[in-house]
Every structure is written in C-alpha cells, then in structure tokens.
Amino acid sequence: MQAVRSALPIDVVVGDYVQLTNGGGGQLKGVCPFHDEKSASFYVSPSKGVFHCFGCQESGDTISFLMKIEHFSFAEAVERMAAQANITLRYEEGGYSSRGQQGERTRLVEAHKVAAAWYREQLETPEGEIGRAFLAERGFDAEAAAHFGVGYAPAGWEHLVRYLRGKGFTDKEILQGGLASQGQRGGLIDRFRGRLVWPIRDAAGEVVGFGARRLREDDNGPKYLNTPETPIYKKSHVLYGIDLAKKEIAKTGRAVVVEGYTDVMACHLAGVTTAVATCGTAFAEDHIKIIRRLLMDTSSYRGETVFTFDGDTAGQKAALRAFEDDQKFAARTSIAITPGGMDPCELRLAQGDDAVRELISNPVPLFEFALRSTVARHRVDAAEGRAAALEEAAPIVAKIKDPSIRHEYAVQLAGLLGILDEQFVVRRVGQIARWQRDSPQQGRSAQPRRIEPQQQAPVARPAFRLDPNDRSLIVERELLKLALQNPELVSPAFDQYGEDEFPTPPYAAVRRAIGKAGGTGYGAAVPNFIDLVQEAAENEQVRLLVTELTVEPIRTRRKPDAIYAGDFLVNLRRAAVKRRVDEVRAQLQRLGNRATAEQLAPVQQELWALQQYDDNLKTRGTAGL
Numbered sequence: 001m002q003a004v005r006s007a008l009p010i011d012v013v014v015g016d017y018v019q020l021t022n023g024g025g026g027q028l029k030g031v032c033p034f035h036d037e038k039s040a041s042f043y044v045s046p047s048k049g050v051f052h053c054f055g056c057q058e059s060g061d062t063i064s065f066l067m068k069i070e071h072f073s074f075a076e077a078v079e080r081m082a083a084q085a086n087i088t089l090r091y092e093e094g095g096y097s098s099r100g101q102q103g104e105r106t107r108l109v110e111a112h113k114v115a116a117a118w119y120r121e122q123l124e125t126p127e128g129e130i131g132r133a134f135l136a137e138r139g140f141d142a143e144a145a146a147h148f149g150v151g152y153a154p155a156g157w158e159h160l161v162r163y164l165r166g167k168g169f170t171d172k173e174i175l176q177g178g179l180a181s182q183g184q185r186g187g188l189i190d191r192f193r194g195r196l197v198w199p200i201r202d203a204a205g206e207v208v209g210f211g212a213r214r215l216r217e218d219d220n221g222p223k224y225l226n227t228p229e230t231p232i233y234k235k236s237h238v239l240y241g242i243d244l245a246k247k248e249i250a251k252t253g254r255a256v257v258v259e260g261y262t263d264v265m266a267c268h269l270a271g272v273t274t275a276v277a278t279c280g281t282a283f284a285e286d287h288i289k290i291i292r293r294l295l296m297d298t299s300s301y302r303g304e305t306v307f308t309f310d311g312d313t314a315g316q317k318a319a320l321r322a323f324e325d326d327q328k329f330a331a332r333t334s335i336a337i338t339p340g341g342m343d344p345c346e347l348r349l350a351q352g353d354d355a356v357r358e359l360i361s362n363p364v365p366l367f368e369f370a371l372r373s374t375v376a377r378h379r380v381d382a383a384e385g386r387a388a389a390l391e392e393a394a395p396i397v398a399k400i401k402d403p404s405i406r407h408e409y410a411v412q413l414a415g416l417l418g419i420l421d422e423q424f425v426v427r428r429v430g431q432i433a434r435w436q437r438d439s440p441q442q443g444r445s446a447q448p449r450r451i452e453p454q455q456q457a458p459v460a461r462p463a464f465r466l467d468p469n470d471r472s473l474i475v476e477r478e479l480l481k482l483a484l485q486n487p488e489l490v491s492p493a494f495d496q497y498g499e500d501e502f503p504t505p506p507y508a509a510v511r512r513a514i515g516k517a518g519g520t521g522y523g524a525a526v527p528n529f530i531d532l533v534q535e536a537a538e539n540e541q542v543r544l545l546v547t548e549l550t551v552e553p554i555r556t557r558r559k560p561d562a563i564y565a566g567d568f569l570v571n572l573r574r575a576a577v578k579r580r581v582d583e584v585r586a587q588l589q590r591l592g593n594r595a596t597a598e599q600l601a602p603v604q605q606e607l608w609a610l611q612q613y614d615d616n617l618k619t620r621g622t623a624g625l
Contacts, residue, residue, distance in 0.1 A: 002528070004078055007085035010062040011046045016203045017069055018293045019250040020044060025485070025553030025560070031293050033069055034058045043551040048485065048530045052544075052551040054468070059547035076103035084204070108177040108232045111169050112207040115179055116199040118163055119151025119210075128152040130215050131196040138262055139349045140269075148198065148244075148265055153212060155194035158187070178209065178227040191227070194219055198261045200227070200279055201243040203290075209233035211240065211261055211279055224260075226280040236286040239276040240264055248273045249294045253303035256360055257283060257291075258344055263308070266345040270353035272360050275344075283307075304332040306363045308344055334363035367409055370396050375416045386417050390428065393417075398433035406433065466506060466545075468552060475575060476507045479568040481549045482560065483514055484530060487523035489565035493625050495519035501576040506545055513537040513546065566622040573625060577614045581607065 011020055011028055023029030023043055032042035032053045041055040052059035058068065066077040082089050083106075122128050123145065131152040135145055144150075153160065161180050165171070171188055174180045180188040195212035202208050209227030227233050241264040249255045256275040258264055267275035278287060295303035336359045338347050348356045374393045379385035393413055400406040407426060414425040466473065480502075482490050495515070502508040514520065516536035523529035530550055537543040554560045584607045591599060616624040 004081045004085060004087055004089075005049060005062055007087055008062060008081050009046055010049045010051065010065070011044055013062050013081070014044050014051060014065060016246070018042065019295065023553050024557070027551055027553045032056060032058070033289070033293050036289070043553070045485070045551040048550045050530065050547050050550050052548045054548070054552075057544065057548075059544055059551075070105075072105060073103050076105045079103055079106040080109075080204075080206075104176075105232055107169070107173055108230065109206050109208065111164060111173055111177050111179060112199075112209070112232070114164065114167055114169075115160060115210075116149055116151065116207045118160065119153060119197045119199075120146075120149060121151075122154055123150065123152040125152075125154075127154055134196055134213070134215055138266075138345055140262075140265060144265060144269055148261075148268075149207075151197045151199070153190065153192035153195050153197050155216075157183075157189045157193065160190045160192075161188045176230065178230045178233065192225065195225065198240070200233070200238055200240055202238060203242050203246055205243040208238065209235075209279070213261075224280060235279050235281045236284055237290075238279055239287055239290055240279050241268070241276040242290065244268065245274050245276050246294055249276075249291070253295060254306065255291045255295060255303070256306045256308065257287075258308045260343065260345070262345040263343050266348040267356060267360070270344075270348055270356035272356060304334060306334045306336055306360055307366070308336045308338060308359070333366040335366050335369045336360055336363040337369070367396070367400065368412070371409065371413055371416060375413075380417050386419060389417055390419070390425065394425070394429050395432050395436070397429045398436055466504070473504055473507070474555075475568055475571045476502050476504055477549070478555055479565075479572050480507055480510050480514075481552060481554060482565050482568065483520050483523070484533065484546065484550050485554065486560055486565070487520035487529060489560060489562055490569060491520035491524050493569050493622065495521055496625075497572070501572060503579070506542070509538060509542045510545055510549065513542060569625065570617050570621055574614055574617050577610055577617070581610050581614070584610065 014020065014030075017033050018030040020028040020030045021040075023040075026045070026047055028044040028046065029040045030042050030044070031037060031040050032055055034042075034053060035056040035058075037055050042051065042053045044051045050059065050061050051065055060068070062081065063074065063077045066072050066080060067074060070077070070080075072080065079089065081087075123131050131150075132142075132145075135141075135150065140150075158180075161171075161174060164174050164179065171180075174188060175182065179191060181191050183189040192210060192212040194216055196215055198211045198213075199207045200209040200211055209230070209232075211227075212225045214221060214223050214225075226235065229235065240261055245255070245268075252274060254274050256267060256272055258267060258275050258277045260277055264275045264277045267273075276291075278284075291305060295305070338344060338359060342350065344356055344359065347359060371393055374396060375389045378389035378392070380389055390413070393416075394410075397406060397409045397413055400409060406429065410426045410429040411422050413429070414420075414422040417425070419425055466477070468477065479490065479494070483494050487494075497511070499508045499511050499515075502511045510533075513533050513536040514523070517523065517529065517532035518526075523532075526532070530546070533546050534543050537546055554564075556564050558564075584603060587603055588600070588607070591603065613624075
C-alpha cells in the first residue's frame with residue numbers, strides 16, 4: 001500500500017482535478033472540489049501526502065481523495081493509483097491483479113480501454129473507410145484521428161460483444177458499462193454500430209464512455225448517440241477533451257467551451273488547446289465546477305471562460321442559456337459567435353487555423369452579448385419598443401453583482417436603446433437590483449421571480465472548529481504544526497512538554513497522539529510520522545485536526561528554522577509558567593494573614609523559582625528551557 005502511495009505524489013493526483021498554486025510553507029492550495037467557494041481554502045501537503053479544506057473540513061490522503069471525488073471504493077482507488085503507477089497488485093487470496101477481486105469500476109474502465117483500442121483498429125479496416133472519409137471531409141487526417149483516439153464501430157450486431165467476451169469480460173460487465181444493450185431476444189447487441197466513435201475520457205485520462213456519430217442514411221438512430229449513464233459515466237460530470245486541455249487551462253487561465261467533438265478537434269489542431277465540450281447535454285452547473293477548479297476561479301483571481309456557439313438562432317439561445325450561469329463564475333465569461341453560422345470545425349475548414357485562433361482571441365463579454373441580443377428583439381426606433389426593451393434588458397444588468405460593472409452596463413444599455421437620459425436607466429436598473437436582492441425577505445410580488453432549486457448545503461463534518469487566526473491559540477497551534485511538519489526543529493525539547501502545557505483540549509489531544517507515535521525525536525527520523533500520529537489519535541475528530549495542522553502553512557514567510565521554532569517553544573513554556581504563577585498567587589491569597597511561616601515558605605519558594613525560571617526564559621530563550 002505504501003508503495004502505491006509513494007509512487008503517485010498527492011499533488012500529482014489532486015492536480016488532475018484542481019489547479020494548485022503555492023500556498024506558502026511548502027503547501028499548495030486550490031479551489032475545493034468538494035464544495036462551492038469563492039476563495040481557495042483547499043490545501044495539499046506534498047511532503048506529508050495529505051489534503052485538508054478549511055471550508056468544508058474534508059481531509060485525508062491520496063486514496064481517500066480519489067474515493068471522495070470519484071466515489072470509488074477503497075479497492076478501486078488503490079487499483080486506479082496502481083494502474084497509473086504501473087504497479088502490479090498482489091491480492092491477499094493469491095495471484096496478481098486477480099480479475100475476480102478487482103473493483104467493479106476498475107473492471108468497467110478496463111473494458112472501455114479495451115473497447116477504445118478495438119474501435120481504433122476498426123477505423124483502419126476496409127469497412128472503416130466511411131469513417132475515414134467523414135474525418136477527411138472535415139480536415140482531419142490519420143494523425144489527428146490517432147491523437148484524439150477516434151475509432152469506428154462496425155455495422156454488425158455483436159462484434160464488440162464477442163471481442164470483449166474473448167478478453168474475459170462478462171455479459172454483466174459489458175451491459176453495465178453501456179457498451180451493449182439488451183436485444184429483443186434477450187441477448188446482447190453492440191450499442192454503437194456503423195458509427196464513428198470518440199472516446200470520452202475523465203480528467204485522469206481514463207476512457208469512461210463514448211460518443212458516436214451517424215454515418216449512413218439507413219441509420220435511423222439519432223445523429224449523435226452517447227454512452228448512457230453508468231457507474232463510471234455521468235454526462236454532467238465530464239467534459240470532452242478535458243484530459244488534453246486541463247494543463248493549458250490551468251497555465252493560461254482560459255477555458256474555451258465549444259459544442260461538439262469535431263469542434264474540440266478543430267480548436268486543438270488550430271492551436272486553441274484549451275477547448276472542451278459537453279457530451280450530449282447542455283453546459284450546466286457541474287461543468288462549471290470542473291472549469292472553476294482548473295481556472296483557480298476565485299474572487300482574488302479571475303480567469304476567463306469563452307463560449308463558442310453557432311451564429312444561428314439556436315446558437316444564440318444556447319449562449320443566452322450560458323448567460324444564466326454567468327454569476328456562478330468568478331472568472332470573466334465571454335462569447336465568440338462564429339460568422340455565417342459556421343461552427344469552429346467548419347470555420348477551420350473554410351478559412352484555416354488562423355481564423356479559429358482569431359475567433360477565440362476576440363470574444364464579446366457575455367453580458368454585452370445578452371444585452372444586444374435582447375435589445376435586437378425590439379423596435380427601439382419607437383417609444384413603445386424602447387420601453388419594452390428596457391423592461392426586458394434591465395433585469396439582465398441588475399443581475400451583475402459588482403456595482404461598478406453594473407453601472408457601466410446600465411449606461412451601455414441606455415446607449416443601445418437610444419435613451420439620452422442615462423441616469424433614468426441607471427435608476428431603473430438599481431430599482432430592479434434592489435428588488436432582486438430584497439424581495440425574498442420582503443415577499444414582494446411586483447414582478448415574477450424565478451425560483452432556483454435549493455442548493456444543498458455541505459454536510460457538516462465532525463471536526464474541531466478552531467479558528468486558525470485566534471490570537472490566544474496561535475502559540476499552541478503553531479508549535480503543533482511545527483511538530484508535525486518539521487519535527488526536527490522542535491526535537492528534543494517538544495517531547496519534554498506535558499499535555500497540561502496545551503490548555504486547549506483538542507490541541508492537548510494532538511500532543512497526546514504525537515507522544516503515542518513516538519514523539520518528535522522519532523518523527524524526525526521516519527518518513528511516515530503523520531501516518532503514525534493519525535493511528536495514535538483517539539478518535540476521528542483528532543485525526544481530522546492532525547490533517548488540518550499538517551497542511552496549514554507555517555505562519556512565517558521565510559523557511560521555518562530553529563530560531564523560529566524556538567520562539568514558540570519558549571512562548572508556550574512561559575505561558576504555562578504564567579498560569580502556574582497565577583495559581584500559586586491565588587494559593588497565597590487563600591492562605592491569608594493567618595498562615596504560619598511553615599505554610600507560607602514552600603509556596604513562596606515555588607513562586608520565587610517560577611519567577612526566576614520565567615526571567616531565565618525571557619533572557620536566554622531556548623537555552624533556558
């Protein structure tokens with residue numbers, strides 16, 4: 001198990017789903033993939049192999065990350081990591097990678113991998129000529145087809161079914177993976193027949209489904225046929241091309257959303273390697289989450305998402321639907337409308353790669369497009385038309401959350417309508433914005449209000465909710481972070497500290513777990529110290545807090561050293577001494593004037609010794625410990 005964890009660093013695995021940037025102190029941070037947030041609170045510690053979100057409290061190691069984000073079982077997460085690291089697993093009951101013991105998801109992914117390779121081979125057969133011709137007509141040669149893994153499904157009824165059976169896959173697995181369907185006589189038949197096939201990969205590059213395009217006139221099925229919902233394929237959770245585009249999206253801070261598989265191919269071949277597409281469904285909230293994580297889309301960092309749609313009526317409607325989701329992005333959202341109703345694939349074929357790049361380089365802000373499209377539906381040369389256009393367009397502007405940008409668009413709307421009194425339009429937009437903000441609380445019904453589906457709140461996790469910035473607790477917290485992240489800096493002094501020197505119970509529990517794991521002296525000599533501390537923790541709450549302290553950056557801007565660590569060792573001890581001084585003084589006060597010399601002497605002696613010890617710590621630092 002440790003070999004699997006060591007072979008795939010946690011930042012490599014998490015990086016398939018989240019753009020990670022420097023979080024300070026050797027930690028990385030990004031937008032949490034487990035809950036919606038506008039600021040990055042998700043931290044990863046590459047050196048310790050753990051992650052923690054300070055927003056929703058999700059935490060764990062590489063395996064638990066995969067289990068949570070992909071809904072894997074433990075075995076499936078280990079199998080995924082082993083496969084990526086080219087490690088052969090030995091199962092307890094004997095044998096290597098026993099098929100009977102592999103997780104369901106692993107088996108289905110393997111079936112799709114085998115099917116994708118077989119489809120690729122079929123594209124090169126004589127029957128596959130019809131597929132090669134289709135690609136060639138759209139400007140895609142054999143090299144392009146290979147790059148995207150495009151294949152061909154023969155026209156027979158059970159070619160793939162028989163092939164997969166020969167590779168050891170059961171009918172249940174073939175059916176469950178959506179690679180076949182049940183025939184009228186109960187047998188299995190290939191789902192895709194006589195079609196060009198695109199493999200759909202997840203962010204890690206594994207094939208989880210297929211999209212197939214009709215090629216023949218006698219094919220009465222839909223133009224595009226996709227894999228149905230399966231245990232490994234949820235169309236709202238995948239974007240075609242994300243495996244190829246994710247690194248460039250993170251690097252450039254721009255994502256391009258197109259409408260089809262050939263559009264993704266055309267964009268990538270033209271140099272727009274950040275293009276992705278949905279798979280037989282409208283662009284929706286789950287797709288937004290995927291892109292936000294890759295864009296590091298937060299209120300402090302603004303990337304850009306460019307939508308491309310055909311210039312026809314349907315394309316404009318699609319763009320306006322995308323506008324409805326605009327406010328779920330922190331990034332700028334823009335739209336590139338292709339000329340003459342052409343999609344990017346047709347544009348590349350007609351005008352070349354430069355035209356595609358030019359299209360993406362000069363998008364129009366989505367708000368501006370929405371305004372112009374709305375105003376264009378009215379006759380603004382007449383007073384009645386201007387009034388109607390204002391009442392339809394003003395709520396669009398009112399949705400803009402940033403007041404300064406909202407004002408700019410209100411002024412722009414006045415110009416589009418030809419209304420000279422700009423402030424009249426600004427005031428009307430402001431009225432609607434206030435109504436949209438206040439009406440849920442005040443119950444106003446002057447205008448119809450669209451009721452959005454209620455967002456499900458993140459499930460509260462059983463963790464200690466300690467404020468990392470509570471100044472009264474910083475010394476305890478920082479010293480525990482140093483003990484976990486840099487045990488060599490606080491050893492051996494830390495191991496002499498008692499639990500009572502950590503007055504906050506959760507922190508005392510972490511100190512107790514560190515001691516049970518062997519202490520910082522042992523921790524400085526072994527690579528798996530955090531694992532040992534986790535095992536020694538008395539309950540899940542303490543384990544979560546250990547993870548939190550492991551990934552939280554050290555508070556210094558420079559690399560922590562012995563001097564920095566020494567300050568916290570001394571400050572924690574001085575705080576403990578002060579508490580004891582207060583206790584001794586209270587004891588003297590209780591003794592009062594009636595106490596005998598014999599009663600007062602030991603108490604006064606302890607008080608004097610404590611005061612001398614505190615002065616020694618104050619002047620000598622760690623040398624006085």
